[in-house]
Amino acid sequence: MAAEVLSQHGVKVDVYDSMSSLGRKFLMAGKGGLNLTHSESFEQFVLHYGNRRTQIEPMLKLFGPDELRKWAQQLGVETFTGTSGRVFPKEMKASPLLRAWLKRLDDQGVNFHLRYKLVGWNEDKSLKFETPEGEKSVNADAVILALGGGSWARLGSDGAWVNWLNQAGVKVEPLKPSNCGFDVAWSSHFRERFNGQPIKSVVLTFQSFRQQGEFIVTKEGVEGSLIYAASASMRDEIEAKGKAIITLDMSPDRSHEWLIEKLSKPHGSRSMASHLEKTVRLKGAKVGLLHEFIPKEDFTDLEKLATFIKQMPIPLIAARPLDEAISSAGGVMFESLDENLMIHNLPGIFCAGEMLDWEAPTGGYLLTTCFASGRVAGLGVLKWLQA
Numbered sequence: 001m002a003a004e005v006l007s008q009h010g011v012k013v014d015v016y017d018s019m020s021s022l023g024r025k026f027l028m029a030g031k032g033g034l035n036l037t038h039s040e041s042f043e044q045f046v047l048h049y050g051n052r053r054t055q056i057e058p059m060l061k062l063f064g065p066d067e068l069r070k071w072a073q074q075l076g077v078e079t080f081t082g083t084s085g086r087v088f089p090k091e092m093k094a095s096p097l098l099r100a101w102l103k104r105l106d107d108q109g110v111n112f113h114l115r116y117k118l119v120g121w122n123e124d125k126s127l128k129f130e131t132p133e134g135e136k137s138v139n140a141d142a143v144i145l146a147l148g149g150g151s152w153a154r155l156g157s158d159g160a161w162v163n164w165l166n167q168a169g170v171k172v173e174p175l176k177p178s179n180c181g182f183d184v185a186w187s188s189h190f191r192e193r194f195n196g197q198p199i200k201s202v203v204l205t206f207q208s209f210r211q212q213g214e215f216i217v218t219k220e221g222v223e224g225s226l227i228y229a230a231s232a233s234m235r236d237e238i239e240a241k242g243k244a245i246i247t248l249d250m251s252p253d254r255s256h257e258w259l260i261e262k263l264s265k266p267h268g269s270r271s272m273a274s275h276l277e278k279t280v281r282l283k284g285a286k287v288g289l290l291h292e293f294i295p296k297e298d299f300t301d302l303e304k305l306a307t308f309i310k311q312m313p314i315p316l317i318a319a320r321p322l323d324e325a326i327s328s329a330g331g332v333m334f335e336s337l338d339e340n341l342m343i344h345n346l347p348g349i350f351c352a353g354e355m356l357d358w359e360a361p362t363g364g365y366l367l368t369t370c371f372a373s374g375r376v377a378g379l380g381v382l383k384w385l386q387a
């Protein structure tokens, strides 16, 4: 986006990337349909940036969800709004958009240099790259770093920049997993039996978070959209207290009293599992969770059983590693940057995208702010060059 703004204004732009092709993570996001943005009102949209709203909102005012949809349309990619309000390209793919975009940049004179890995600066302040032909130095009037976070390192963003930016005196909050899964100390029986199974239509409560949705049981613990949505506060709680206990309502449309009434019916020779399925429609991994966490003697106490169905506590013991997360929290702190995203103590060097210190849930909030911050950095360079 920065290259687009600058090349439109006649600035000569060179884009360097360590990978052998561009936009790998963007293409990976396309595998899930490419959730570009969200259709809710702007006031609702900005609430998803928590205490970084102050810094993110002005960027989104310049280039927000509506502008993003128009931009995609100008590149020949129509979007649609899904039932959840999320916005996707009609083709549910990233490649047509990326192709059209790169062509436009190429037509505007942007030069691309692949397999150039930035490793910091030389003494004369030129950029230092590792390339297949050995080390290369590059001089530029201005530089925009858009090196991504630290998840899915195989797609290019490995967070290696944290060290050399720190050494250059830039304040960087350590990268942490965001929109990530969590470890649960499953018994080997539960793990083997339910690994990969979805737990659908439950209400997850954690602190002030309360949302209905679904997630997946993994060998290590839990992952999926409902878990990601609450992941920031769960991660912070584990960091502070060593664990986080989430509560699941596994029968959100039924009351405690209804459950007791149904469960009280005699079950004769039927097993408890089939009684639960017949009377309150609980089966599979949900019943597995009951067996996993309820002491055996409480299974016959219907009051307690109903309470567990409505408020099943699941202890999370660790966030999954950064490399597995959808995105990163942490990054270049806003106090190190001016309003044009230029680093205070490195004049002429700007930052954009996920490498900045903000986080947001999935739902299109990530890409929208990456795009918006790219534009702000591009406009910032323009002002810097003009000055």
Ligand SMILES: Cc1cc2nc3c(=O)[nH]c(=O)nc-3n(C[C@H](O)[C@H](O)[C@H](O)COP(=O)(O)OP(=O)(O)OC[C@H]3O[C@@H](n4cnc5c(N)ncnc54)[C@H](O)[C@@H]3O)c2cc1C
Pocket: 016, 017, 018, 019, 022, 023, 024, 025, 026, 028, 029, 030, 032, 033, 034, 035, 036, 037, 116, 117, 118, 119, 146, 147, 148, 149, 151, 152, 155, 156, 157, 158, 159, 160, 161, 325, 326, 327, 352, 353, 354, 355, 363, 364, 365, 366, 367, 368, 370
């Ligand atoms: C599986 C998955 C699905 C996702 N789905 C969505 C979604 O549907 N909607 C959404 O909003 N977000 C989604 N995201 C998140 C979104 O893709 C990222 O937030 C976004 O791509 C970040 O953009 P960026 O330009 O800041 O960084 P990146 O896209 O990571 O790009 C950074 C680039 O910098 C290059 N680079 C890094 N270090 C160096 C270096 N030292 N030298 C040279 N080049 C370097 C990398 O090769 C890379 O090309 C998803 C993420 C994942 C992993």
